[in-house]
Amino acid sequence: MGKRTPLYDMHIAQGAKMVDFGGWDMPLNYGSQIEEHHQVRKDAGMFDVSHMTIVDLGGERVREFLRYLLANDVARLKEPGKALYSCMLNQEGGVIDDLIVYGLTDTLFRMVVNASTRDKDLHWIEKQAVPYGVTLRLRDDFTMIAVQGPKARQKTHKALGELADAVEDLGVFYMREVGGMAIARTGYTGEDGYEIMLAKEKASTLWSRLLEAEVKPCGLGARDTLRLEAGMNLYGADMDESVTPLESGLAWTVAWEPAERDFIGREALQRQRERGVKNKLVGLVLEEKGVLRNHQKVYVNGLVAGEITSGSFSPTLGKSIAFARVPATIGTQCKVEVRNKLLSARVVKPPFVRNGKACI
Amino acid sequence: MSNIPQELRYTKSHEWVKLEDDGTLTIGITDHAQQLLGDLVFVEVPEEGVSIGEGDDCAVVESVKAASDVYAPVTGEIVASNEALADAPEIINQDPYGDGWIFKIKPDDSNDYNSLMDADAYAEMIAEEEN
Numbered sequence: 001m002g003k004r005t006p007l008y009d010m011h012i013a014q015g016a017k018m019v020d021f022g023g024w025d026m027p028l029n030y031g032s033q034i035e036e037h038h039q040v041r042k043d044a045g046m047f048d049v050s051h052m053t054i055v056d057l058g059g060e061r062v063r064e065f066l067r068y069l070l071a072n073d074v075a076r077l078k079e080p081g082k083a084l085y086s087c088m089l090n091q092e093g094g095v096i097d098d099l100i101v102y103g104l105t106d107t108l109f110r111m112v113v114n115a116s117t118r119d120k121d122l123h124w125i126e127k128q129a130v131p132y133g134v135t136l137r138l139r140d141d142f143t144m145i146a147v148q149g150p151k152a153r154q155k156t157h158k159a160l161g162e163l164a165d166a167v168e169d170l171g172v173f174y175m176r177e178v179g180g181m182a183i184a185r186t187g188y189t190g191e192d193g194y195e196i197m198l199a200k201e202k203a204s205t206l207w208s209r210l211l212e213a214e215v216k217p218c219g220l221g222a223r224d225t226l227r228l229e230a231g232m233n234l235y236g237a238d239m240d241e242s243v244t245p246l247e248s249g250l251a252w253t254v255a256w257e258p259a260e261r262d263f264i265g266r267e268a269l270q271r272q273r274e275r276g277v278k279n280k281l282v283g284l285v286l287e288e289k290g291v292l293r294n295h296q297k298v299y300v301n302g303l304v305a306g307e308i309t310s311g312s313f314s315p316t317l318g319k320s321i322a323f324a325r326v327p328a329t330i331g332t333q334c335k336v337e338v339r340n341k342l343l344s345a346r347v348v349k350p351p352f353v354r355n356g357k358a359c360i
Numbered sequence: 361m362s363n364i365p366q367e368l369r370y371t372k373s374h375e376w377v378k379l380e381d382d383g384t385l386t387i388g389i390t391d392h393a394q395q396l397l398g399d400l401v402f403v404e405v406p407e408e409g410v411s412i413g414e415g416d417d418c419a420v421v422e423s424v425k426a427a428s429d430v431y432a433p434v435t436g437e438i439v440a441s442n443e444a445l446a447d448a449p450e451i452i453n454q455d456p457y458g459d460g461w462i463f464k465i466k467p468d469d470s471n472d473y474n475s476l477m478d479a480d481a482y483a484e485m486i487a488e489e490e491n
Binding site: 028029032033034221225289290291293312313315320339 | 398399401402404420422424425427446450453
């Protein structure tokens, strides 16, 4: 039996099909993954993301520390509650994890990191933090619910009642603390919405209120196809410690300026950039019938050139899509080996879908 | 729990087989199989007129989650394929034993049907798999 989130009983009561995910018993779907996907694109759905790791970092030199720890630059976080997406790299430029960091005050930041990388992340951060006198506080007292979709905010406001006034003007990629909750306008679906961190014991009350406000529960299955359509990487599939952000479609998250800022992995990334980055992560759209899957081989000019890192079926587009790591020189067409056949695919730049609309 | 109609026969690989009045066999995947796969998004059916052997893979059903082969339960000739599945694979999720049929075989030996599992044996096999 895996670890259970505070919402486990709610999931069972709603008929969820449960699966193991990084040691956690999580809902895969509540009946139909595709219906849940459309629910988020067209209306509002909610996800139990309590398995994510929340950690607060505190200290006089915490900003300086994070400017060294992360490839993106927290100096960009000038206002309280502002969020930043970043990779955390090793000395070779390999991706230890991707995360969201929120600036709470000058001496307090919050990070949300992946569940599957929890132990190695915490070990790494603690080790790097020592010289800066930065202390870590794991927020296992919190749980997290993501509400996503074009009607997510409106319906969440209804569920929040009078507390909603405090978040109605919250900007995209900002977080605000309201009534003991931390409400962030972030997500992993390509739709508007919130990620809400709150005390474990209050999770089922909020979940019930969201159900009453007609937000439908959605499982990890829909979460995966939503993030893939939205062009968002999944750690462990699309990148890991063997590749750099420059090979993973994440060059935009590396803050090269100011040039004098030293961060872990910077030298290695600079060397790679000067030599020329050989591979890149692209989007593929299958032009024939079939489904692209992780690890299928990508062919260019009859030779194996790369591999699919995340492949699935796009419910919004009605065809199969994928991310693939391929030579940077790739053109606009390739072949993918799907069940012993070579099928044609178009090379595109993700995202495939944003705010409910196809963009490829 | 999954539905296992008494009047059908079954295979270890989760196909159901229906004996038609004209002696042909209609084949699909069981309710249990479609539940395991989840939402189907692509089905590849065999060509009519092709000869196939017992155990040959002759169709593919793919869900969002995984791809699965569908095997011929007996040796014979494909006499029909359900072309409607190309545009609407979800029919298998909605009606696995009816409109969700996949192909029909004219068996070389009509006795082969009798050696397939009956509903009770299939139910027992699923119960064992789940334990």
